[in-house]
Amino acid sequence: MRHFLDFERPIAELESKVEELRHLSNAGDLNIADEVARLETKADRLLRQTYAKLSPWQKVLVARHPERPHARDYIDALVTDWTPLAGDRCFGEDRAILGGLGRFRGRSVVVLGQEKGSDTESRVRHNFGMAKPEGYRKARRLMELADRFGLPVIAFVDTAGAYPGVEAEARGQAEAIARSIEACLRLKVPMVAAIIGEGGSGGAIAIAAANSVVMLEHAVYSVISPEGCSSILWRSAENAQEAAEALKLTAQDLLKLGVIDAVVPEPLGGAHRQRGEAIAALGDALERALQPLLGLDGAALKAHRRNKYLAMGSKGL
């Protein structure tokens, strides 16, 4: 059973009708086959229309879609010899951020990925993709490892944000994020980041201060969730849609602002409809982002990152 979002209900109805008729048409009725074809075209057109003009809020919902490919899926499909490495060597292992060694298109790389989990059990195991200081300290440790061995770093960003909890604060959530950003910026190896779902605030930038940042067409990246923004600025949880508009959190707006470097088109109806296709497209985009960086030496890579961030924000929309 596919999970449909609220705004997809008309499409869902058409598609379920098609399913029903298909069952009947096994009996071999020609009229039904015609009707199925007609409805399929209609559903397809509706899907195309809907996804061609998703509102920022609808994109937030698509970005959080439970069937959307997660970091784990990208790693499984794009990275060979995947060798996960665990722990921050200070306190513990945080499964909200996957990290390890592997090969991307034949090259050894260090991979970081925020993983939300895909069922209740794995969601709990990965803490819904919300990392604690251990996660950011592990990320930093692995970035330093990459630096030592001259390996490019690839980061998959997908988090609602860093975990807001008592222990996380006690162990220095702010410091852990700050050091992780610093580690990104100090790297003498290429770093590319991909915003695959939700780029949630400080929790996201901690592993996204990269040479090149690519972003899926319907992913979102923001300083605060629309819900959080709504409750602070509108003093009500009701205005999340307006907040989503105002925050300019879509890939299209972020490209205009120069915050990301490329938008990766998603299959019709979002990455969750054609997962394989979406994953392959992102792999190609990562390769395109990585290629020009591979020829640069350490100092040039660092300078490239520095200049990129220092130049950011000199123009508005």
Added chain:
Amino acid sequence: MSWLTNFVLPKIRAVVTPKREVPDNLWDKCPKCEQMLFHRELEQNLFVCHNCGHHMRLDPARRLKILFDDGQYTKIELPKTVQDPLKFRDRKRYSERLKEAQAKSGPGSDALVVAHGRIGGHPAVAAVFDFSFMGGSMGIAVGEGLIAAARLAVLQEAPLIVVPASGGARMQEGILSLMQMPRSVLAVEEVKEAGLPYIVVLTDPTTGGVSASFAMLGDVTLAEPGAVIGFAGQRVIEETIREKLPEGFQRSEYLLEHGMVDMVVHRKELHETLARLIDLLRRPHPSAEVVPLPQPAA
């Protein structure tokens, strides 16, 4: 100023406006213990409550006066930046909110003031936040100000002292405010690469994107007593864990206990502590007095 404005006008005003029994600014109330405090005494006490020791928030001018030797410093003009890059609007336009804040603190101002002067005789650069300017939130102007402060410190071969008082990122600048996190980290990096000390004085409050970037990267990190310092807001945490937060949670003393700051320093001792730290770091080999070798016993 002329004889007319200095002398005549006040005289006329005194006649025209009825005398008030108590001037507005004679007494202040401590926001923590609610004790009534005599304004002049409070000022002499650096805005620390005599009764309960609560450290009140300081505006940039008062803060800078405390930081530098003899209260002497020179403010620098900060670079002009894009205002309202997203044309942001919530219940009110961001451009209007900015105008209102600037009406209070001066045209073109934002939540950061940068100045240079001397601390313990050493040249020093300080960047201090203005919490009254939109909660001290960090947008492009603040990020740009921090970069300017860092470059001034490098130019003067002086340590950089940053005093945050901020709720975090300036939401109204959206993703561009988030990007000030790496930008401010790069500012700090320039100071560190030049081999200069970077000292942070955490004051109430230091939270969100500000705490999770430059504020937690000090070579030495001081905190004023009782300041709220942390990443996530307390209400968000309470809603997530559905429990009451422990006593003193996210306060300076709590961070000291958890190893996140070097010292909690009373405001009265702040200048002296900074002077000593800077001297220790910047003058590692003071011309020592010659200690005579012990003479062998005859």
